[in-house]
Amino acid sequence: MGYRKPKILKLQTVALMRCNMEKRILAVHEKDLDAFLKSLGLLEALEKQELKCALCGSTITKENFLCVYPENGEIKVCCNELECYKAIARRMGKEE
Amino acid sequence: MMEWLLPFSWTIIGILVLLIAYMLRNPEKIEGAVALLSRIPALWSLKFDKTYVASDVQSKLDSFAKSVNSETVGIMPYPARIEWVSSADRQALIRNNEIVIKLDGHAKQERNLVYAAVAYVARGLLPFSRQYVDDRVMKSCDLVITSKILRRERKEGSLDIFFKEFLNPIVEQDTEIKKNVGIMLKLDDSGYFTAILLRELWDLGRKLYPQETSDATKQETKDLLQMLEKLAEKKKGEDINTTLQKKNISMTVVLVGRPEVVASYGIDPYIKWINRCLENGIRTIHILARGKVNIIVARVIAEHFSNSMKIEKIEEERISGKDLPETVHILFKERVA
Numbered sequence: 001m002g003y004r005k006p007k008i009l010k011l012q013t014v015a016l017m018r019c020n021m022e023k024r025i026l027a028v029h030e031k032d033l034d035a036f037l038k039s040l041g042l043l044e045a046l047e048k049q050e051l052k053c054a055l056c057g058s059t060i061t062k063e064n065f066l067c068v069y070p071e072n073g074e075i076k077v078c079c080n081e082l083e084c085y086k087a088i089a090r091r092m093g094k095e096e
Numbered sequence: 097m098m099e100w101l102l103p104f105s106w107t108i109i110g111i112l113v114l115l116i117a118y119m120l121r122n123p124e125k126i127e128g129a130v131a132l133l134s135r136i137p138a139l140w141s142l143k144f145d146k147t148y149v150a151s152d153v154q155s156k157l158d159s160f161a162k163s164v165n166s167e168t169v170g171i172m173p174y175p176a177r178i179e180w181v182s183s184a185d186r187q188a189l190i191r192n193n194e195i196v197i198k199l200d201g202h203a204k205q206e207r208n209l210v211y212a213a214v215a216y217v218a219r220g221l222l223p224f225s226r227q228y229v230d231d232r233v234m235k236s237c238d239l240v241i242t243s244k245i246l247r248r249e250r251k252e253g254s255l256d257i258f259f260k261e262f263l264n265p266i267v268e269q270d271t272e273i274k275k276n277v278g279i280m281l282k283l284d285d286s287g288y289f290t291a292i293l294l295r296e297l298w299d300l301g302r303k304l305y306p307q308e309t310s311d312a313t314k315q316e317t318k319d320l321l322q323m324l325e326k327l328a329e330k331k332k333g334e335d336i337n338t339t340l341q342k343k344n345i346s347m348t349v350v351l352v353g354r355p356e357v358v359a360s361y362g363i364d365p366y367i368k369w370i371n372r373c374l375e376n377g378i379r380t381i382h383i384l385a386r387g388k389v390n391i392i393v394a395r396v397i398a399e400h401f402s403n404s405m406k407i408e409k410i411e412e413e414r415i416s417g418k419d420l421p422e423t424v425h426i427l428f429k430e431r432v433a
Contacts, residue, residue: 023174032182039183067197070190089218
């Protein structure tokens with residue numbers, strides 16, 4: 001009796017039906033950041049140092065910008081502090 | 097003009113078919129090759145820089161997911177895809193609940209890999225089970241899996257960033273996560289982290305998704321980890337309770353590791369124990385055997401249940417632990433009508 005790889009069984013159907021889906025990570029390249037923020041109407045606020053991290057309140061710069069995410073019908077911005085990134089990672093995990 | 101090629105046409109077609117089949121079976125290898133090819137042009141071209149960053153990250157994440165799924169199907173079912181955007185529509189982001197993350201150029205690829213791995217694991221590890229797992233247990237699983245991805249890639253820089261900026265600050269702030277991560281690392285050293293813990297958590301999602309979650313279900317996942325902690329710390333000859341019987345998680349681990357038992361009584365004690373578990377309503381049986389003799393015994397036990405009406409053999413896999421002899425894990429589950 002040799003080793004064999006896990007076989008596909010009826011009890012695994014639920015997950016396998018979804019195996020072909022991709023887990024998409026939307027990303028903006030640092031060199032496209034200006035254009036990206038402009039398209040969202042956030043560039044001017046960033047340049048005037050008026051853009052704040054929605055989670056910790058720190059001023060967002062091009063260097064510490066981490067991501068944008070929607071909340072309560074608004075687009076919010078998050079910095080790359082650990083606590084903020086943890087909160088974002090939790091949101092990502094709860095999207096399903 | 098090309099007549100000289102005709103005698104080789106079937107060979108060429110054969111090679112092409114094999115190449116296409118290989119590409120279809122190993123997309124992550126193709127991504128790795130694309131990353132390699134775009135590495136030099138990435139120095140001056142933004143387009144190639146994006147190709148390199150995305151392909152390199154995707155190939156690493158997909159290659160890890162593939163290895164985990166080869167142990168247990170469905171633990172990380174989705175391939176990772178980095179989709180670049182340079183502009184966005186507010187309403188579309190809100191409507192689709194999309195998060196857009198900034199990634200740097202190839203010069204900071206070690207950091208990109210960390211951010212992408214954290215983002216991917218948070219969405220791609222056990223996607224149908226996450227809501228049923230205790231928050232701290234899930235967070236700990238995420239941290240351990242992310243560190244495994246980075247360790248596998250042998251990217252010291254990425255691992256360093258992850259430990260300094262993610263893992264260490266989190267475990268310093270939260271003693272429960274620190275304890276969970278410690279247990280999971282011990283389980284991983286024994287080879288039980290993926291084979292038993294993640295397997296059981298995956299099964300939980302399979303059973304419950306898309307039902308509402310509850311505190312009682314989450315507590316079961318904490319109890320599972322607690323039970324497995326004893327297994328990870330078990331010393332040779334020590335007796336421990338390796339059964340967990342709850343509403344949703346109902347399993348036992350049968351350790352085949354007592355040559356004196358088999359020498360005196362044969363495999364009967366194991367058969368009786370498994371039958372008693374089944375009578376008590378246990379739905380999953382994990383048989384673990386370490387070392388050549390024990391593996392043979394485990395296979396004989398498994399063979400005994402091959403025609404059982406109650407349980408069916410789901411898989412037999414070789415699991416690798418740190419500095420441990422060959423180990424085999426045989427999984428039986430309640431037979432589905």
